[in-house]
Amino acid sequence: MSRPLRVLIIEDNPDDRALIQRELKRAYADLRMTSILNATDFARALEEDEAYDLVLTDYQLPWTNGLTILRAVKGRYPDCPVIMVTGTGSEEIAVEAMKAGLDDYILKGPQHGKILGRLSVSVKSVLERAEERRALRESEDRFHAFMDNSPAVAFMKDEDGRFVYVNQLFERFFKLTRLQWLGKTDFDLWPEETARQLRDNDLAVLAEGRPAEIFEAFPGPDGTLQYWLVFKFPVKDHAGRRLLGGMAVNITERRQLEQQLRQAQKMEAIGNLAGGVAHDFNNLVTIITGYSDMLLSRIGPEDPMRRELEQIKKAGGRARRQMLQPKVLDLNAVVSNLEPMLQRLIGENIELVIELKPGLGQVKADPGQIEQVIMNLAINASDAMPQGGKLLLETDNVELDEAYARLHIPSTCPESLPQRIQSRRSLTGPRCPRERRPCCWWRTNQRCGGSCGTCFSIWVIPSWRHATGSKPRS
Numbered sequence: 001m002s003r004p005l006r007v008l009i010i011e012d013n014p015d016d017r018a019l020i021q022r023e024l025k026r027a028y029a030d031l032r033m034t035s036i037l038n039a040t041d042f043a044r045a046l047e048e049d050e051a052y053d054l055v056l057t058d059y060q061l062p063w064t065n066g067l068t069i070l071r072a073v074k075g076r077y078p079d080c081p082v083i084m085v086t087g088t089g090s091e092e093i094a095v096e097a098m099k100a101g102l103d104d105y106i107l108k109g110p111q112h113g114k115i116l117g118r119l120s121v122s123v124k125s126v127l128e129r130a131e132e133r134r135a136l137r138e139s140e141d142r143f144h145a146f147m148d149n150s151p152a153v154a155f156m157k158d159e160d161g162r163f164v165y166v167n168q169l170f171e172r173f174f175k176l177t178r179l180q181w182l183g184k185t186d187f188d189l190w191p192e193e194t195a196r197q198l199r200d201n202d203l204a205v206l207a208e209g210r211p212a213e214i215f216e217a218f219p220g221p222d223g224t225l226q227y228w229l230v231f232k233f234p235v236k237d238h239a240g241r242r243l244l245g246g247m248a249v250n251i252t253e254r255r256q257l258e259q260q261l262r263q264a265q266k267m268e269a270i271g272n273l274a275g276g277v278a279h280d281f282n283n284l285v286t287i288i289t290g291y292s293d294m295l296l297s298r299i300g301p302e303d304p305m306r307r308e309l310e311q312i313k314k315a316g317g318r319a320r321r322q323m324l325q326p327k328v329l330d331l332n333a334v335v336s337n338l339e340p341m342l343q344r345l346i347g348e349n350i351e352l353v354i355e356l357k358p359g360l361g362q363v364k365a366d367p368g369q370i371e372q373v374i375m376n377l378a379i380n381a382s383d384a385m386p387q388g389g390k391l392l393l394e395t396d397n398v399e400l401d402e403a404y405a406r407l408h409i410p411s412t413c414p415e416s417l418p419q420r421i422q423s424r425r426s427l428t429g430p431r432c433p434r435e436r437r438p439c440c441w442w443r444t445n446q447r448c449g450g451s452c453g454t455c456f457s458i459w460v461i462p463s464w465r466h467a468t469g470s471k472p473r474s
Contacts, residue, residue, distance in 0.1 A: 004032040008045055010057040010069055011085070012037065016108065020056060020085065020119065027120045039063045042072075051077040053130075054123060059086035059093060067097060074101045079133055081126040085119065103129070152247045156235065159206065159242050161185045161199055173250070175221045194218045202244050205232045216248070227252045289316035311341065326366050331395050332356040334370055342378050342393075349388035350381075357396045 005028050011017040021033055034052075036042045042064075045052075055073050059066035066084045073082055084097055087108030094105045103126040106119060147154050148168040156165040166181045174181075186195035198216060205212045211233035220226040230248040237243060292313040299306055335354060343352050374393075381391050 004030045005054070006050070006052045007031065007033045008036060008052045008055045008073075009033055010036040010042065010055070010061065012058060012061050016058070016085075023119055024123070027123065042069070046072060046076045051080050053080070054127065055080060055082045057082065057084055059084055060088040067093070067100065070097055070100050070102055079130060079137070081130045083119075083122055083126060150247070152249050154245075154247045155181075156246070157202065157244045159244075161187075161202060164243065173220070190218050201230075201232065206234055206242065206244055209234050215251075225252075226250060227255045285316045289313055292316060311344075315341070326364050328362050328364050329367055329370070330360070330362060331370070332360050334367060335374065335393060335395060338371055338374055342375065345375060346378055346382040346391060350385055351390045353390060353392045355392065355394045357394070359397075360395050361397055 007024060009017060009020060011020060017035060024031055024033065034045060036045060055069070057066050057069045061069075066086060070082050070084070073080055078101075081103040082101070083104045083106065084094075084102055085106045085108060094102075097105060104122045106122060150167060150169065153170040153173060154165075154167040155163060155170055158164055162183050162185055163181045166178055170181070171178055186198045189195070190198065194217075198218065201212075201214050201216065211231060214230045214232060215227065216230050217225055217227050227250070228248040229251050230246055232244060232246045235243040235245040292309055296306065296309050296313070299309070335356065339352070339354060346352060378391065378393075385391075
């Protein structure tokens with residue numbers, strides 16, 4: 001050893017104490033022995049910060065007994081080996097001492113040479129076992145430190161699917177203690193369909209006998225579905241039992257970002273397609289506007305057809321805008337200007353009601369795009385109310401929080417621009433609910449069946465160039 005072997009000897013017989021010291025010196029050259037003769041010395045020895053490497057004690061002592069010594073030492077230094085060397089003990093005492101953590105028990109006899117010769121063997125054996133225990137404990141401490149500080153949740157299950165180990169991150173995420181996890185199966189914790197899928201994945205890994213990378217989904221503590229990238233692999237413990245090991249990384253947020261990216265790419269592709277279509281369509285619109293000018297030049301200002309022709313010309317002018325021309329707009333003015341056209345688009349059997357928010361903030365957007373979005377949605381509204389109804393178009397100032405921004409595209413928004421301006425439409429029909437809920441317009445017919453009403457929101461962002469529809473809420 002790199003330092004002296006520290007031995008505590010508790011023996012009231014001076015001859016036996018001298019024999020023990022002599023035998024130890026023969027076996028260990030670098031040795032530091034401390035003799036204890038009373039309770040005060042013993043208490044002082046236990047107060048030392050550094051544990052002793054070995055304690056040798058008699059059973060029958062004038063001021064106490066060996067069992068009391070054993071319990072006191074193990075209570076202060078659990079890993080310190082204790083050997084009881086006594087001539088007054090019994091088999092019952094030996095059994096009780098072993099249960100209390102005694103490492104070895106040696107009976108004194110008339111032939112002290114034999115007894116002390118066995119002492120050397122006993123000391124060597126218990127010191128080796130103590131070193132093995134320390135090494136095992138240090139290995140376990142390193143393992144737990146590694147696993148409990150890992151950024152991935154970790155677990156092990158036996159062949160029956162019962163959890164036999166989970167790390168601290170696993171506990172923190174699922175808000176259950178380690179004891180609450182151990183012995184449970186997936187069927188005790190998840191819905192049956194989810195548990196069956198997890199169990200099938202486990203059995204496949206155990207059957208193939210090789211690691212697998214799996215995407216799995218199951219509810220979190222709050223009930224929301226969480227997505228995980230899980231690495232599962234077969235393990236054998238020291239007894240040869242087969243176990244399933246696993247480490248998993250939560251990819252829910254990454255999955256959401258990927259979905260937002262795919263959605264943005266779809267919108268970009270649609271925008272490119274629309275640009276090409278608009279170029280061809282513009283040529284046709286040129287003819288419409290040209291004939292509108294010719295007809296207007298042939299009729300007087302009081303002609304009943306003049307108003308309709310002017311509307312055709314205005315519509316053609318809007319349709320010819322190919323490039324985005326964002327400018328500072330008053331959304332109330334845009335909606336007001338569209339009112340005559342909207343009423344004609346939706347038909348006479350639908351009542352159009354417009355409620356404009358006084359003091360509405362200004363936005364920077366392309367007026368043609370805003371008008372087109374409102375008209376398209378008004379047409380969809382009329383299709384959902386074939387038997388007539390009421391279309392309500394509102395404008396308002398709203399504020400979106402960070403939670404909303406994370407779940408919608410774009411995924412983030414500038415902190416300096418928290419204010420949003422909303423144009424909201426609701427409609428009612430024969431089977432339409434009275435309440436208005438912010439959700440998107442598409443899939444109304446499929447969700448509600450025929451002439452059902454809903455409402456939607458157009459979020460016009462001051463610093464962004466596109467208007468986006470909000471997604472439906474369940």
